[in-house]
Amino acid sequence: MTEPSDDHPRPTPALSGPISARLATAADGAAVGEIHAASWGAAYAPMFPEEVAQEGIESRKARWHERLAGGEGVVMIGFVGDRPLAMSWSVPSETRPGFAEIYSFYTHPDGWRSGVSAALMTSTLKQLRADGFDRVHLWTLRDTPQSRRFYTKVGFTETGATQTRDFGDGNPLPQVEYELAGESGA
Numbered sequence: 001m002t003e004p005s006d007d008h009p010r011p012t013p014a015l016s017g018p019i020s021a022r023l024a025t026a027a028d029g030a031a032v033g034e035i036h037a038a039s040w041g042a043a044y045a046p047m048f049p050e051e052v053a054q055e056g057i058e059s060r061k062a063r064w065h066e067r068l069a070g071g072e073g074v075v076m077i078g079f080v081g082d083r084p085l086a087m088s089w090s091v092p093s094e095t096r097p098g099f100a101e102i103y104s105f106y107t108h109p110d111g112w113r114s115g116v117s118a119a120l121m122t123s124t125l126k127q128l129r130a131d132g133f134d135r136v137h138l139w140t141l142r143d144t145p146q147s148r149r150f151y152t153k154v155g156f157t158e159t160g161a162t163q164t165r166d167f168g169d170g171n172p173l174p175q176v177e178y179e180l181a182g183e184s185g186a
Helices: 026-043 050-062 064-069 116-130 145-153
Strands: 019-023 074-080 083-092 100-107 135-141 157-165 173-181
Touching: 019 116, 026 050, 026 064, 026 074, 026 083, 026 100, 050 064, 064 074, 074 116, 083 116, 100 116, 135 145, 135 157, 145 157, 145 173
Parallel strands: 100 135
Antiparallel strands: 019 074, 074 083, 083 100, 135 173, 157 173
16 A cells, blocks of 8 residues: 555545634643644654654643643634544744734644645634734745645745754754735735
């Protein structure tokens, strides 16, 4: 059997029901954590030594209860039917005044190519606009073509800015910045 890749995507189980998104509540901590961990594990864990990858997956499962209870930023959750399959977390940008930053945007592998990611992005941008942000930026790993194609497809453009991020293994990975600003922005 061929391993999933951009040329041979993972088969998506049959999903049914309407696609929707809403603000996450403190009760959604486990669902948000599972989405984050499953997506990060599928897309990013192969870039790290096994121990670092496993620690990254476990920490993503656990961190959302406290974050949601504390009201840190705007957390949204996307559904296909009643199954939670996508999550976003946005905060006011610390580096770009007047911008919101989408700090996390993840879709469970079972939801890839289902349309839930686009619906969640639309809802996230609508919520950020309601919160007074008309400009949004985000960072994504340079070597993740699937996420980069998605951000371009939903209207973000690459700014040309780059940075590196160390995920805890002492091996910083390159990231690229995308933004959505003004009339077509949030």
